[in-house]
Amino acid sequence: MTIAKLIERWEIFHLNGRVKLRTRYRYTMIAHGYIESYLGREQLVAEVTEEELNTMVACARSRRRGMEGMPLSRATLNLIIAVTKSIFGYAKHIGTIVNDPSRGLKRYKPRNRVIEVFTPLEQQLLEDYGNINFSAPVSVVMICLYTGMRIGEALGLRWGDIDKHERTIRVQRERCYALGDDGKWQVFTDTPKTFASAISTHCGTHSRRGCSKAGSSSRRSANCSGMRALRSRCGSIRIR
Numbered sequence: 001m002t003i004a005k006l007i008e009r010w011e012i013f014h015l016n017g018r019v020k021l022r023t024r025y026r027y028t029m030i031a032h033g034y035i036e037s038y039l040g041r042e043q044l045v046a047e048v049t050e051e052e053l054n055t056m057v058a059c060a061r062s063r064r065r066g067m068e069g070m071p072l073s074r075a076t077l078n079l080i081i082a083v084t085k086s087i088f089g090y091a092k093h094i095g096t097i098v099n100d101p102s103r104g105l106k107r108y109k110p111r112n113r114v115i116e117v118f119t120p121l122e123q124q125l126l127e128d129y130g131n132i133n134f135s136a137p138v139s140v141v142m143i144c145l146y147t148g149m150r151i152g153e154a155l156g157l158r159w160g161d162i163d164k165h166e167r168t169i170r171v172q173r174e175r176c177y178a179l180g181d182d183g184k185w186q187v188f189t190d191t192p193k194t195f196a197s198a199i200s201t202h203c204g205t206h207s208r209r210g211c212s213k214a215g216s217s218s219r220r221s222a223n224c225s226g227m228r229a230l231r232s233r234c235g236s237i238r239i240r
Contacts, residue, residue: 039056045091
């Protein structure tokens with residue numbers, strides 16, 4: 001069996017129905033963009049060695065992306081390794097190979113870094129800019145700042161998700177941008193990233209000040225990343 005045929009079967013019988021649509025698109029992009037392009041479509045699965053896969057990961061690590069020439073993040077490298085393990089694990093499961101060449105691949109340890117958040121002054125400057133230069137893109141950014149929504153969740157909102165009487169916003173979907181089955185980039189609607197994301201978020205003019213159950217003053221001034229952490233911890237963002 002060739003690499004191209006293996007990836008095709010892996011997509012149909014292993015991914016479909018087991019992962020979210022956005023996740024399937026991303027895994028497919030990794031499989032074709034990195035694994036298939038490096039190993040070759042016509043290479044036999046049984047001929048792939050552990051050394052080849054290690055070299056593939058090393059080449060991905062030295063790869064640059066974007067106009068800035070930034071290297072791939074450790075999260076992306078670990079995703080390439082995870083997809084590689086999944087594909088060759090599936091090949092062993094169906095009996096195409098006896099020994100799994102991806103078994104020796106090691107994931108990169110995440111860096112212990114402190115999440116940077118907006119200071120109260122930076123939040124105020126962003127609010128002032130939004131009040132002066134109000135537009136559709138700015139309003140989406142302000143929604144993320146006030147509620148801690150991800151950008152895709154804010155773009156997926158509909159008027160029916162907003163309860164003016166209860167002053168809540170129901171997060172039920174998000175807009176995603178990914179490589180489709182036809183090989184073209186497309187925008188599609190999917191369920192929220194996690195189960196905890198599909199909640200009712202309280203909204204108001206001072207919701208950026210944090211959650212009533214926040215444990216420290218630093219968390220009360222968190223930006224979108226911090227507010228997401230608060231939302232998952234507290235269930236909703238309460239207006240003070």
